[in-house]
Amino acid sequence: NVCPExxxxxxxxxxxxxxLELGIHGGYHINSFYVGMRMDSDWRTGNFVGLRxxxxxxxxFIEKLSMMLDLNFYKFSDYHLTPxxxxxxxxxxxxxxxxxxxxxxxxxxxFKLGGNIRPYAGAGLVNMLILSQNRDFIIEPFYxxxxxxxPTFHWGVIGRAGTKIKTGKSKQVFxxxxxxxxxxxxxxxxxxxxxVFSLNAGVIF
Numbered sequence: 001n002v003c004p005e006x007x008x009x010x011x012x013x014x015x016x017x018x019x020l021e022l023g024i025h026g027g028y029h030i031n032s033f034y035v036g037m038r039m040d041s042d043w044r045t046g047n048f049v050g051l052r053x054x055x056x057x058x059x060x061f062i063e064k065l066s067m068m069l070d071l072n073f074y075k076f077s078d079y080h081l082t083p084x085x086x087x088x089x090x091x092x093x094x095x096x097x098x099x100x101x102x103x104x105x106x107x108x109x110x111f112k113l114g115g116n117i118r119p120y121a122g123a124g125l126v127n128m129l130i131l132s133q134n135r136d137f138i139i140e141p142f143y144x145x146x147x148x149x150x151p152t153f154h155w156g157v158i159g160r161a162g163t164k165i166k167t168g169k170s171k172q173v174f175x176x177x178x179x180x181x182x183x184x185x186x187x188x189x190x191x192x193x194x195x196v197f198s199l200n201a202g203v204i205f
Contacts, residue, residue, distance in 0.1 A: 023052040025202025097134040116166040128154040156182035
């Protein structure tokens with residue numbers, strides 16, 4: 001008997017119920033890309049808007065870990081493209097006029113410092129679908145292989161950090177910075193690779 005002289009008191013900790021938060025956000029990005037071993041772009045800015053779903057208490061007794069899923073619409077426009085060494089393609093200035101649906105899934109660690117300010121950081125995977133693009137943007141052999149220069153499906157990795165600020169009983173605003181790298185699933189010579197830094201702000205309800 002581990003409690004010979006008094007009654008044992010057993011403490012149990014109940015798992016908190018799942019909690020889903022929804023939000024909207026928007027911001028600016030700066031990005032560049034390269035097209036196989038053919039062309040490199042410069043860095044240009046653009047904008048994006050999106051929706052966010054964040055699920056809390058999805059892991060047993062790890063209350064600081066949450067799961068974020070975003071649906072973002074990115075706009076990409078004007079770029080200057082420079083041929084890589086040994087590539088006999090002239091430089092070009094082109095409006096790629098591209099709209100992309102970006103869907104990152106991020107495991108996020110929430111730091112509880114007390115008060116209304118709640119920093120967080122996370123990493124995860126991202127999928128991107130090209131919804132439309134300028135069909136006059138032609139770089140071979142991409143155009144012959146895919147029927148367009150920018151392939152439809154891209155995947156990659158993402159990292160982000162930000163701060164939530166509680167402004168009411170259930171309302172929060174947030175500021176966030178992120179970086180993601182995506183590519184289509186092809187060999188190096190048919191690989192379209194994009195690097196994107198983003199800064200955005202949003203509201204969680």
